[in-house]
Amino acid sequence: MKEETTGVSRWRRLVVLGALVLAFSAVLVRGVDLQVVQQDFLRGEGDARHLRVVALPAHRGMIMDRQGEPMAVSTPVDTVWANPQEVLEEPQRLQEVAQVLGVDPTALYRRVSDRAGREFVYLRRHVTPEVGARVSALGVPGVGLQREYRRYYPMGEVASHVLGFTNIDDHGQEGIELGYNAWLTGEPGAKRVLRDRLGRVIRDVENIRPASHGQDLRLTIDQRLQYLAYRELKAAVSAHGARAGSAVILDARNGDVLAMVNQPSYNPNNRETLQGDRFRNRAVTDLIEPGSTIKPFTVAAALESGQFQPETLLETSPGTLRVGRHTIRDIRNYGLIDLSTLLVKSSNVGASKLAMAIEPQALWETFFQLGFGRATGSGFPGEAGGTLRDFLYWREVDRATLAFGYGVSVSMLQLAQAYAAIANDGVMPAPRFVQSQEVRPGEQVMHASTARTLVDMLEASVEPGGTGVRARVEGYRVAGKTGTVRKSGAGGYTEGRYLSLFAGMAPASNPRLVMVVMVDEPSGDQYYGGQVAAPVFSNVMRGALRLMDIPPDDLPALRSVSGPGQGNPA
Numbered sequence: 001m002k003e004e005t006t007g008v009s010r011w012r013r014l015v016v017l018g019a020l021v022l023a024f025s026a027v028l029v030r031g032v033d034l035q036v037v038q039q040d041f042l043r044g045e046g047d048a049r050h051l052r053v054v055a056l057p058a059h060r061g062m063i064m065d066r067q068g069e070p071m072a073v074s075t076p077v078d079t080v081w082a083n084p085q086e087v088l089e090e091p092q093r094l095q096e097v098a099q100v101l102g103v104d105p106t107a108l109y110r111r112v113s114d115r116a117g118r119e120f121v122y123l124r125r126h127v128t129p130e131v132g133a134r135v136s137a138l139g140v141p142g143v144g145l146q147r148e149y150r151r152y153y154p155m156g157e158v159a160s161h162v163l164g165f166t167n168i169d170d171h172g173q174e175g176i177e178l179g180y181n182a183w184l185t186g187e188p189g190a191k192r193v194l195r196d197r198l199g200r201v202i203r204d205v206e207n208i209r210p211a212s213h214g215q216d217l218r219l220t221i222d223q224r225l226q227y228l229a230y231r232e233l234k235a236a237v238s239a240h241g242a243r244a245g246s247a248v249i250l251d252a253r254n255g256d257v258l259a260m261v262n263q264p265s266y267n268p269n270n271r272e273t274l275q276g277d278r279f280r281n282r283a284v285t286d287l288i289e290p291g292s293t294i295k296p297f298t299v300a301a302a303l304e305s306g307q308f309q310p311e312t313l314l315e316t317s318p319g320t321l322r323v324g325r326h327t328i329r330d331i332r333n334y335g336l337i338d339l340s341t342l343l344v345k346s347s348n349v350g351a352s353k354l355a356m357a358i359e360p361q362a363l364w365e366t367f368f369q370l371g372f373g374r375a376t377g378s379g380f381p382g383e384a385g386g387t388l389r390d391f392l393y394w395r396e397v398d399r400a401t402l403a404f405g406y407g408v409s410v411s412m413l414q415l416a417q418a419y420a421a422i423a424n425d426g427v428m429p430a431p432r433f434v435q436s437q438e439v440r441p442g443e444q445v446m447h448a449s450t451a452r453t454l455v456d457m458l459e460a461s462v463e464p465g466g467t468g469v470r471a472r473v474e475g476y477r478v479a480g481k482t483g484t485v486r487k488s489g490a491g492g493y494t495e496g497r498y499l500s501l502f503a504g505m506a507p508a509s510n511p512r513l514v515m516v517v518m519v520d521e522p523s524g525d526q527y528y529g530g531q532v533a534a535p536v537f538s539n540v541m542r543g544a545l546r547l548m549d550i551p552p553d554d555l556p557a558l559r560s561v562s563g564p565g566q567g568n569p570a
Helices: 002-037 039-050 091-101 105-113 129-138 175-179 223-239 291-305 339-345 348-356 360-369 396-402 412-423 448-461 529-547 556-562
Strands: 051-056 070-082 121-127 143-152 189-195 201-209 244-251 257-263 313-315 320-323 326-329 336-338 479-489 492-506 513-520
Touching (some): 091 105, 091 121, 091 129, 121 143, 129 143, 223 244, 223 257, 223 513, 223 529, 244 412, 244 529, 257 529, 291 339, 291 348, 291 448, 291 479, 291 492, 291 529, 313 348, 320 348, 320 396, 326 348, 336 339, 339 348, 348 396, 360 396, 412 448, 412 492, 448 492, 479 529, 492 529, 513 529
Antiparallel strands (some): 051 189, 070 121, 070 143, 189 201, 244 257, 244 513, 313 336, 320 326
């Protein structure tokens, strides 16, 4: 019995020992397999879970004004992201993240759970670095941060129509941001990093390629003039209960756009309040009938034809002119007037008679050479070219109404460019927004003598007795022209809806700045260009001339030497 028991025990020991040997052998074989045979595969699997290629953000180039002051800069922000597969292992912790981000916990959970099969989902884009640090401090597995850049516009709505804005991915959407997007946009870099189980970068492994930042852009805009024009235009639109408004200031010598503003405006720093109908730069994209502001160019065509002289007399009695079935009217009967009085009193009858006495082709060529009917080539996105019908299709009434600004459409920038030709001795400069853009040679669109004669006439238009007297600037001689345009609607021109315009230049003795102002649909009793737009010109030009250190040309001592109404020096 004892021997039998001993045999069973020995057998059991052998079985246990054999099992241990087999188990040890299996572990040994598995260890060899993992450490030797599958080493490369497992290392790759581990790296795939912890090594990541991440983008190195490239900031967008800065936009500056002509003085080098920043107008658009990119500031660093954090974007919070998550790996749904890891986050959903502890879904209750999403509530902590939601609280820091200031979002609805239920909505955040739904966002993550709906993308459970992915490895990446944005939780919130563009939070401040302070908020990003608080999220990181939570230590929620699968939640991480990504450095990005957000565009910031120091001038806010003051320069929004010129600059435009970028979307959340920092791509230009409007204005200069859109037109020069390729120049401003950087090229992101890439690096390989090691992340821990919480998704945090614990080590940089390899730089794949460096980030290439966008190039800076310097504009021709002067922030000081931009703010001044914006303030005065906004005040005028508000004071007159107007629908909208625009203003443009050009350097008459080279076409530099020194200021361009519109109302209503928008704040590009607050994307939540952006409204599509406010994005467009009305001064470049919208077309208007220029009304009486075009009369100087009708006079220019007459002078260039050789048929008329400044002292040529026109009979405007009895203050009306019948052209076919249409009647053209002046405010009153001006009788026998010369070309200067035509502009001073803004006679529609006189302008119409002048235009009908000129060959249609000669009239059309003058207007076309002055930039009407074609884009200025400024490079601004969405620039309108305006309309100027071919003279072959003109009726007699078309010539008559064209003479005082109906039947032709222009942008504010085109109108400013045309007045710059008068200010610049007949050489029309090409507008530009960017200083690095090559200055294109100006076009000689009229004789210098014609341009100087027009300046004299336009200067008389802002003297007492003229329609633009409210455009005067103390200490400076001003030349300009008012315009009051009846707006068209369904069925023709409507009553009670007007555009108020003023276009002018200063100092008249040697014009440097050209400005056009338009106020759309002023309400109340005041709607004439001389009442609504001319004061805006005066207020802006008063400050602009001083800010640019342009010396006065109408001080008492100067008047005693040259006398009022003198033309430009030869």
